[in-house]
Amino acid sequence: MGVVHVASRRRRPESVRGAFPGATVVDVTSRGREPWVRFSPFYPHGGIPVPFSPGVSAASVEGVWQALKVFEKGDVDAGKLGVTSMIGIKRTVRRFGAVLGHRAGLQGTTLLDYVAARRQIYLPTYRWVLEHRVSDLVETLRAEENLVLLDYTANGDPEDTSTPLSHAALLALHLTGRWPGIPVL
Incomplete structure (x- = not known):
């Protein structure tokens, strides 16, 4: 795995390309294209x-x-x-x-509380999806040398409650082997 960045989906595409020349840009929000939309927490994987x-x-x-x-x-x-x-x-x-x-x-x-819920509900649930529903797509992204994941926020710190948690930031941590220490489902 190469370098992984998280950028705002609200930025103009040319701005993102200019800031990260040569990078593969992937929109992992609910507005992203198939198959990348499957990384969205809203995507109905089931089970x-x-x-x-x-x-x-x-x-x-x-x-x-x-x-x-x-x-x-x-x-x-x-x-x-x-x-x-x-x-x-x-x-x-x-x-x-x-x-x-x-x-x-x-x-x-x-x-x-909010931080405990992030650590004990949200993070293990999202990680379960990464490992059991989109593991093939995770491996595809791991093959990229220079990757930008688009999301609405960039906060990957469960302790930082000043902004919403970014699933793209969590995905970046997962891709690079730096997932926060949390229980596994």
């Missing part, structure tokens, strides 16, 4: 194990994240686990009030 919920699976990583989110005016929503359209998955504070945390499983009693 994704839901952490802390033995025997329960989800269509997408984002479905797991949203299903286990707990709000002032709303608990878990198992219906989000089956969403396959890549739209209508998000649950918002506008509708449900402040986020209280993420439940450790559909039937769990423990409420995880």
Whole structure:
């Protein structure tokens, strides 16, 4: 594996090409092209194990994240686990009030704070997809010497809550063998 960069999908394509001459540019967002869209957390792979919920699976990583989110005016929503359209998955504070945390499983009693939820729910779920649903595409990207992954954010640090976590940054860490220490599903 060569060099992997993460850049904003919002940048003009010519700006990205100018900043990273000769690099292969891959949009891994839900707006990316096949097959790269499969790296999006919204992509409905199906059969994704839901952490802390033995025997329960989800269509997408984002479905797991949203299903286990707990709000002032709303608990878990198992219906989000089956969403396959890549739209209508998000649950918002506008509708449900402040986020209280993420439940450790559909039937769990423990409420995880944001960082703990990233480490114990989001990261292991996304890594499971990388290892079990898109491993062939991961190997294709590993063959690149100079790679730019496009995403809406570039934050790959689960501890940094100032911006959303970037799945492209996590993919870059996975490609280069620097994945954050987290439980594996």
